[in-house]
Amino acid sequence: MIPAASVKTLVIDGTDVSARSDQTILEAAREHGLAIPTLCHLDGLSDVGACRLCLVEVKGANRLLPACVTLVEEGMDVTSNSERLAKYRRMILELLFAERNHVCSVCVVNGHCDLQSLAQAQGMTHVHFPYRYPKLDIDASHERFVVDDNRCILCTRCVRVCDEVEGAIPGTSWDEVSTPRSSPICASLGGRPRRVRVAESAYKSAPPAPYSRRVSQVPRQRRSGTSCRTFP
Amino acid sequence: MLLEDLHQIAAKEREAHQRLRYCVSVCVAAGCLSSHSDAVKESLTREVAEVGLRGYCQVRGVGCLGLCSGGPLLSVEPEGVLYQGVKPEDAEDIVRSLDEGRLTHLECSPDQPFFKRQVNVVTENSGRIDPERVEDYIAAGGYEPLVKALTEMTPQKVIDQVSRSGLRGRGGAGYPTGLKWGTVSKASGDTKYVICNADEGDPGAFMDRSVLESDPHRVLEGMVTAGFAVGASRGFIYVRAEYPLAVKRLQVAIREAKRLGLLGNQICGTTFSFDVDVRLGAGAFVCGEETALIASVEGKRGMPRPRPPYPAQSGLWERPTLINNVETFANIPSIIRKGGDWYASMGTKKSKGTKVFALTGRINHTGLIEVPMGITLREIIYEIGAGLPEGQTFKAVQTGGPSGGCIPEQFLDMPVDYESLAQVGSIMGSGGMIVMDSSSCMVDVAKFFMEFCMTESCGKCIPCRSGTAQMYDLLAKITQGTATSDDLALLEELCDLVKHTSLCGLGQTAPNPVLSTLRYFKDEYVAHIKDKRCPAGVCPCGSAKEVSA
Numbered sequence: 001m002i003p004a005a006s007v008k009t010l011v012i013d014g015t016d017v018s019a020r021s022d023q024t025i026l027e028a029a030r031e032h033g034l035a036i037p038t039l040c041h042l043d044g045l046s047d048v049g050a051c052r053l054c055l056v057e058v059k060g061a062n063r064l065l066p067a068c069v070t071l072v073e074e075g076m077d078v079t080s081n082s083e084r085l086a087k088y089r090r091m092i093l094e095l096l097f098a099e100r101n102h103v104c105s106v107c108v109v110n111g112h113c114d115l116q117s118l119a120q121a122q123g124m125t126h127v128h129f130p131y132r133y134p135k136l137d138i139d140a141s142h143e144r145f146v147v148d149d150n151r152c153i154l155c156t157r158c159v160r161v162c163d164e165v166e167g168a169i170p171g172t173s174w175d176e177v178s179t180p181r182s183s184p185i186c187a188s189l190g191g192r193p194r195r196v197r198v199a200e201s202a203y204k205s206a207p208p209a210p211y212s213r214r215v216s217q218v219p220r221q222r223r224s225g226t227s228c229r230t231f232p
Numbered sequence: 233m234l235l236e237d238l239h240q241i242a243a244k245e246r247e248a249h250q251r252l253r254y255c256v257s258v259c260v261a262a263g264c265l266s267s268h269s270d271a272v273k274e275s276l277t278r279e280v281a282e283v284g285l286r287g288y289c290q291v292r293g294v295g296c297l298g299l300c301s302g303g304p305l306l307s308v309e310p311e312g313v314l315y316q317g318v319k320p321e322d323a324e325d326i327v328r329s330l331d332e333g334r335l336t337h338l339e340c341s342p343d344q345p346f347f348k349r350q351v352n353v354v355t356e357n358s359g360r361i362d363p364e365r366v367e368d369y370i371a372a373g374g375y376e377p378l379v380k381a382l383t384e385m386t387p388q389k390v391i392d393q394v395s396r397s398g399l400r401g402r403g404g405a406g407y408p409t410g411l412k413w414g415t416v417s418k419a420s421g422d423t424k425y426v427i428c429n430a431d432e433g434d435p436g437a438f439m440d441r442s443v444l445e446s447d448p449h450r451v452l453e454g455m456v457t458a459g460f461a462v463g464a465s466r467g468f469i470y471v472r473a474e475y476p477l478a479v480k481r482l483q484v485a486i487r488e489a490k491r492l493g494l495l496g497n498q499i500c501g502t503t504f505s506f507d508v509d510v511r512l513g514a515g516a517f518v519c520g521e522e523t524a525l526i527a528s529v530e531g532k533r534g535m536p537r538p539r540p541p542y543p544a545q546s547g548l549w550e551r552p553t554l555i556n557n558v559e560t561f562a563n564i565p566s567i568i569r570k571g572g573d574w575y576a577s578m579g580t581k582k583s584k585g586t587k588v589f590a591l592t593g594r595i596n597h598t599g600l601i602e603v604p605m606g607i608t609l610r611e612i613i614y615e616i617g618a619g620l621p622e623g624q625t626f627k628a629v630q631t632g633g634p635s636g637g638c639i640p641e642q643f644l645d646m647p648v649d650y651e652s653l654a655q656v657g658s659i660m661g662s663g664g665m666i667v668m669d670s671s672s673c674m675v676d677v678a679k680f681f682m683e684f685c686m687t688e689s690c691g692k693c694i695p696c697r698s699g700t701a702q703m704y705d706l707l708a709k710i711t712q713g714t715a716t717s718d719d720l721a722l723l724e725e726l727c728d729l730v731k732h733t734s735l736c737g738l739g740q741t742a743p744n745p746v747l748s749t750l751r752y753f754k755d756e757y758v759a760h761i762k763d764k765r766c767p768a769g770v771c772p773c774g775s776a777k778e779v780s781a
Contacts, residue, residue: 052733088733091726121380129702
């Protein structure tokens with residue numbers, strides 16, 4: 001008799017690993033204590049495969065595959081820590097740092113930042129690309145939260161939490177507006193984009209964990225548990 | 233609607249046509265319309281009425297006649313005379329010349345290589361039928377293959393014919409169409425969809441627009457046949473809102489086909505039903521990518537998602553979905569009519585059949601051409617395109633739009649097929665072909681396409697969103713003459729990164745214009761960086777003239 005979800009065995013970085021057929025490479029790796037870096041992934045949310053940091057090499061595949069959305073297969077041979085991948089990850093992080101204002105030394109979350117820790121872990125020593133410094137508005141319309149889009153990495157974790165966990169943004173109405181490189185995350189309720197709503201819904205969902213570039217103005221103990229990498 | 237009914241309509245239409253002494257067909261596709269062919273048609277109609285030829289001479293609008301650079305074009309039957317550059321004032325002369333011989337000063341020889349070297353499959357009716365009259369299409373043999381498929385063939389047999397034809401996706405990637413159809417037909421689920429990708433966004437490409445404007449029923453017929461083959465009962469045509477004429481003609485075609493029972497419930501008295509809706513795209517290039525297109529049809533923001541799952545397994549509303557390009561569907565009626573083996577007899581070993589190209593740039597004959605696969609670039613440019621205007625020397629030909637590359641002179645004798653083009657660093661793409669001469673700076677060309685990709689990037693994945701912007705800045709720096717050799721190295725590294733780590737085809741192919749120009753025209757990059765000089769005199773870093781002076 002064959003059970004509904006069969007077990008697959010595969011090799012990740014030389015380690016034999018077993019996983020359910022409905023698990024992703026990332027889940028299988030983490031279950032076995034193997035670290036694959038991620039930015040846009042958050043446990044409990046749908047995966048979008050957008051940050052490209054979890055790309056892995058799979059023997060026989062003609063391209064790199066995102067571990068967060070690629071399901072395990074029998075006999076897969078996965079490499080997640082090659083020199084080539086390390087170089088790509090460093091460059092992607094550098095691109096992120098250069099894209100907006102991510103200067104750790106003057107940042108309020110210096111030392112408590114996923115982006116910063118990841119950069120350190122990946123051995124990113126400096127940014128080769130010129131900083132672009134877009135000038136984006138700061139939204140301080142909410143009494144408890146400030147949204148500083150200059151620190152946003154557009155991972156959409158906050159949006160997905162609001163949508164999938166909190167249900168604050170109905171259906172498909174999350175969006176980024178204007179040109180993506182300099183766009184603020186924006187949400188629309190009933191069609192009209194209103195950024196302030198993100199702040200509100202993000203506040204509502206702060207305990208479960210939203211995510212992006214929210215700076216909380218509430219006392220420190222209430223700041224824990226946001227989903228934002230650059231602004232925990 | 234049975235085969236006999238179709239034949240009856242066709243016979244009636246042909247009879248009406250034979251009663252006419254003359255038939256003047258004016259091109260009313262977007263190319264000629266932009267040079268006022270509608271005014272030409274109007275004044276011809278007026279003139280015919282004034283002279284009292286009504287009933288003997290019909291003036292009608294037809295689809296693209298191909299040679300867009302000669303527009304407005306019109307053809308006069310039965311003599312088969314082709315006139316180019318016609319103005320509304322010429323109407324009187326043309327109508328008078330019907331009985332008295334031809335107007336030599338407007339004549340455009342239909343025997344020139346531009347027409348003679350072409351093999352028309354997709355465009356066989358283009359310029360020969362009125363795109364807004366279904367009877368005209370039926371008289372040209374249209375919808376017969378569909379009726380044949382529905383009444384005489386099984387879905388599997390249809391797929392077999394398509395597989396035998398060796399047809400590959402004409403949207404650019406060249407995935408075998410028969411294989412795709414087979415996968416969708418085998419996918420489990422009762423509800424399946426067929427989508428026609430008419431979101432043509434490459435700069436300089438207008439094949440899909442022209443096919444839709446000239447012969448919309450052909451695309452519909454291909455879609456219905458596909459729906460029958462894969463077991464879908466609903467189809468969508470995703471077409472850019474920037475193509476209002478194509479949209480209008482499609483809508484007319486859908487209405488007409490429904491009226492005749494060739495679309496809708498129980499087509500041809502069988503149990504098969506198929507309905508088609510038009511969906512308008514808002515002009516985002518990324519929506520040509522199939523997963524982004526599906527999101528857009530669903531009413532979401534047009535952003536791609538990782539594949540697998542492929543649309544064949546889980547596409548529109550998570551149902552198995554077949555997505556093909558306009559040209560792919562337009563090939564289907566001919567394949568069903570004449571058989572897969574006939575189609576496979578054209579082309580090369582791995583690339584069968586014909587391909588439509590939009591020939592533009594520094595070339596004498598710009599326009600729409602259809603050629604068998606395997607023809608050389610030299611034949612296309614120097615025979616069909618009649619070469620470059622006098623005094624200009626060929627430098628490169630760009631194929632595949634922002635995802636393609638620039639091919640230099642040494643590869644002009646290379647056969648045009650999917651593999652050969654990929655080998656030299658370009659792609660077939662949807663069929664844009666831009667010829668460039670020595671007045672084009674290749675760094676500037678690369679910059680143009682990079683700017684395009686940067687603006688069209690949806691912003692979802694970091695390498696494409698941020699990488700294209702950095703690459704554009706580096707290219708801008710090179711054209712301004714302020715770049716160093718380190719910048720060039722960084723540019724190459726970025727190309728590698730964006731190509732291999734981007735989420736969808738847009739990002740993965742965005743570095744191609746840079747990579748191919750770096751491969752064949754590195755000296756131009758070096759001249760910009762080392763000598764602070766633009767050899768073509770295009771870039772602001774100091775033209776060749778200034779240096780020599």
